[in-house]
Amino acid sequence: MSGSDRDDGGATHVCQGAMDSLEDMFLNAPIGVYASTPDGRFLAVNPALVRAMGYDSAENLLESITDIATQVYCEPSERELVLRQMAAHGEIHNHECQMWRRDGTKIWVSLSVRALRGPGGVLQCFQGFVIDISAKKHAEEEIREKNEQLQILLAEKDLIFSIIAHDLMSPLTGIHGFTKLLVEEDQAEDWNAIRPVLRAMGQSVQNVLQLLENLLHWSRTLQGLKQCEAGACDLEKVVDANLELARHVAQQKNVALRSQVPSGLLLTADDSMLDTIIRNLLFNAVKYTKPGGVVTVCAEQREDDIILSVRDTGIGMDRKTLGGLFALGQNKSFPGTAGEPGTGLGLVLCKEFVALHEGMLWAESTPGQGTTFFVALPVHGPAGGDDQQSMDERD
Structure with missing residues (x-):
């Protein structure tokens, strides 16, 4: 074999080895x-x-x-x-x-x-x-979601400070002023003059208490400390109790309260959360209803859900306001028809509590004609057994 033949054979061997290596890389590449x-x-x-x-x-x-x-x-x-x-x-x-x-x-x-x-x-x-790169993209999406959650938490923190600084300060300042009026000597025996002062003071205290209660519930919900402890609830009794709470405020504004909730309408729910939902929706309806208006609470069962509605004949809302109603930071709160203050926190809290019941909360409104809030809560089957027994004991 000549030298050139040996060289050609070696080159062919090297070339074949390179091709085999490339094929191996192709087959085993990660x-x-x-x-x-x-x-x-x-x-x-x-x-x-x-x-x-x-x-x-x-x-x-x-x-x-x-x-x-x-x-x-x-x-x-x-x-x-x-x-x-x-x-x-x-x-x-x-x-x-x-x-x-x-x-x-x-x-x-x-x-x-x-x-x-x-x-x-x-x-x-x-x-x-x-x-x-699916894992990378999923990680990026998770980071984006965490950042959005962080921004929401920061907005909630800012809102809490805003509520404490403004919405609590305002009624407390009013109470302080009313107290000064009461201790003045020329008012000491004039009960006709003192009575409206006491009435206004009582309203301010009620506003503060409701706001503090909402803040406490909301804070516990954000921390995951508020759990839904469902039991048997008689919806008519819960609605009637909250109508009684709202009656004094409604009478002061000459707003009529009506209930069209049928007797015997039962559902499984957390009674404390249900109280908070109905109370906030009722007081909200009274706040935005003019004197001579009407607030009506209705309820009916549709298949596996109970639909509760709170309808008012108040000032109503436009579509833009309605769209951001339940989003914290987007729901602009406007003064009531008698100048009542508001934070928008009550509706956000209602949304959270309804979600914990796996229900739905929405609103329909027409400017100048009024607003209706709807709450759909699952019945979770007919009340019976231990739930029925606990209800009988409350009766």
């Missing part, structure tokens, strides 16, 4: 590798890409996918974007997009592609690398 035609068919895929796309074998994938644009890309326009960038630059790197798996689920991938051209610059195929 990321997806493929070649595809310009019209959108795969020519070759490695096992990593087969696994990432959820197929049993390379043969199965090659037979199943005949149009990469519609069967691989979740958005067919993505391939058009890739083709435009390839035409302009000949390659792309780290292009992030979503791809379909065989089972219909989506994965996020980072795509790097180059164009392989033959003689005369004729495009022959595309060669690409696919890296599954």
Whole structure:
């Protein structure tokens, strides 16, 4: 054998070894590798890409996918974007997009592609690398959600300080002023003059107590300390008790309170939370109803839900105000028809408590005609057993 023959044989051996090494890299690469035609068919895929796309074998994938644009890309326009960038630059790197798996689920991938051209610059195929970045995307989404939650918590903190600084200070300042009036000598025996002062003081105290109660409930809910302890509740009794609480305020404004809640309407609920929901909706309705108006509480059972409504003939709301009604920081609170202060916290608390019951809270309103709040609470089956017994004991 001549020296040249030995050299050729050695070169052939080295070349074959390099080809074997490349094939081994293709088969065992931890990321997806493929070649595809310009019209959108795969020519070759490695096992990593087969696994990432959820197929049993390379043969199965090659037979199943005949149009990469519609069967691989979740958005067919993505391939058009890739083709435009390839035409302009000949390659792309780290292009992030979503791809379909065989089972219909989506994965996020980072795509790097180059164009392989033959003689005369004729495009022959595309060669690409696919890296599954779903875990990274999910982590980014989780971080984004955590940041949003943090912003909400910061807004809630600011709102609490605002409530304490303004909405508690205002009635307490009024109480202080009323107290000074009471101790003045020329008012000591004039009960006709003292009576309206006491009435106003009592209203201020009631406003403070309701606000403090809402703040306490809300704080415990945010900390996860407020749990829904459901038991049997007679809705008519709960509504009647809260109507009695609101009656004095309603009489002062000449607002009529009516109940159309039928007797014997039972549901499983946390009685304390149910009290808070109804009380806040009632006082809210009275606050925004003008003298001579009416506030009506209704309830009915629809299949597995009880629908409670609190309807007023008050000033109503426009669509924009209605849209942000239950979102903290978005629900602008306006003074009542008699100048009553408000924070919007009561409605946010109602939303939280209704959600803990797996129910729904919404409102319908027409400016100048009034507002109706609806609460849908699951009955969780007819009251009976221990729940019925506990209700009988309360009776």
